[in-house]
Amino acid sequence: MTLVFRVILIVMSLLTTYYILKRIRQSKLQIEYAIFWILFAGVLIIFSLFPWLVTLFTRIVGMQLPVNFIFMFFIFVLLVKLFLMTIELSALENKVKDLTQELALEEKDRLDEQKEKIRGEELGDDL
Amino acid sequence: MSCLVIIPAYNEEENIVRVVENLKNNYPMYDYVVVNDGSSDDTARICRKKGYELLDLPVNLGLAGAFQTGLKYAYRKGYDYAIQFDADGQHRAEYIGPMLEKIEEGYDIVIGSRFVTEKKPHSMRMIGSRLIAVATRLTTGKKVKDPTSGMRMFNKKMIAEFALNLNYGPEPDTISYLLKQGATIAEVQVQMDERIAGESYLNITKSMMYMMRMLMSILFIQNFRKRREVKER
Numbered sequence: 001m002t003l004v005f006r007v008i009l010i011v012m013s014l015l016t017t018y019y020i021l022k023r024i025r026q027s028k029l030q031i032e033y034a035i036f037w038i039l040f041a042g043v044l045i046i047f048s049l050f051p052w053l054v055t056l057f058t059r060i061v062g063m064q065l066p067v068n069f070i071f072m073f074f075i076f077v078l079l080v081k082l083f084l085m086t087i088e089l090s091a092l093e094n095k096v097k098d099l100t101q102e103l104a105l106e107e108k109d110r111l112d113e114q115k116e117k118i119r120g121e122e123l124g125d126d127l
Numbered sequence: 128m129s130c131l132v133i134i135p136a137y138n139e140e141e142n143i144v145r146v147v148e149n150l151k152n153n154y155p156m157y158d159y160v161v162v163n164d165g166s167s168d169d170t171a172r173i174c175r176k177k178g179y180e181l182l183d184l185p186v187n188l189g190l191a192g193a194f195q196t197g198l199k200y201a202y203r204k205g206y207d208y209a210i211q212f213d214a215d216g217q218h219r220a221e222y223i224g225p226m227l228e229k230i231e232e233g234y235d236i237v238i239g240s241r242f243v244t245e246k247k248p249h250s251m252r253m254i255g256s257r258l259i260a261v262a263t264r265l266t267t268g269k270k271v272k273d274p275t276s277g278m279r280m281f282n283k284k285m286i287a288e289f290a291l292n293l294n295y296g297p298e299p300d301t302i303s304y305l306l307k308q309g310a311t312i313a314e315v316q317v318q319m320d321e322r323i324a325g326e327s328y329l330n331i332t333k334s335m336m337y338m339m340r341m342l343m344s345i346l347f348i349q350n351f352r353k354r355r356e357v358k359e360r
Binding site for chain 1: 185293339340347348
């Protein structure tokens with residue numbers, strides 16, 4: 001890995017961390033969601049500071065260039081994250097659906113009860 | 128002076144009756160509310176049939192969301208104190224009294240702690256507790272002997288703050304953050320029972336993830352947060 005590439009990785013990681021922490025500071029991001037990005041940035045900084053680590057992994061995987069290992073790492077981690085997010089999104093959509101339906105059903109229940117009551121009163125008047 | 132006992136319940140059909148009946152019969156001076164966290168079992172139906180005070184969430188929010196619902200209720204009704212109380216029977220109602228006495232001395236949060244006078248055992252389960260205690264000590268300089276205890280009592284100011292803010296889960300990292308921000312926290316010795324029925328949802332992988340999240344949060348993230356004080360109602 002060239003020095004420039006390493007510097008770029010470090011700067012990118014620091015910017016990510018800064019932005020994530022800023023969102024938490026503004027109470028706009030839940031800590032659970034921040035953990036992944038801060039860990040991700042941390043790993044990239046470690047890779048940039050200790051390039052021999054990357055060289056080692058590159059050799060283990062049997063690749064030619066360390067930079068290729070970095071790319072593979074990026075793609076793999078992001079792919080897993082995307083997959084997990086798809087699952088979360090689906091669960092979330094399901095929850096919103098359940099919630100909306102619940103609201104509509106409750107409202108209908110309430111209206112039905114009201115109607116019943118009015119009808120009951122009318123019947124009472126007729127008698 | 129009023130105190131609300133908040134009982135978050137997720138799939139606790141086997142325990143909820145015992146816990147609530149005990150509160151109702153032996154401790155009628157405390158108000159309580161069960162927060163059913165979208166259980167898939169009969170928890171909500173049992174509570175409705177028995178006429179318990181119930182907040183029924185239509186979907187599952189997790190402990191933080193369920194407990195916050197209870198705090199929002201306490202906030203709206205203007206309660207002076209609120210306590211988190213497990214639905215599985217681990218917490219004992221006899222200790223609510225001593226905790227109330229302590230919080231009336233002017234503390235923001237009182238933790239029902241297993242290790243004030245008792246010694247912490249050297250078991251696997253307590254490694255996590257120790258790590259979190261050390262992390263809290265490192266960032267705040269203060270000792271919390273039982274940071275993972277789920278039995279916590281909050282005063283009016285904390286009820287408002289927890290009810291209206293993001294990232295205020297009832298977890299050790301929030302405690303550490305509030306300590307750092309100058310909240311006053313006391314611990315009262317309590318005993319806890321093993322859960323009688325049902326299963327704890329914590330397994331090894333989940334525990335590891337939980338620990339990692341807590342340690343990162345306490346050691347790193349919480350240092351960058353800005354506190355937003357909320358006006359009491």
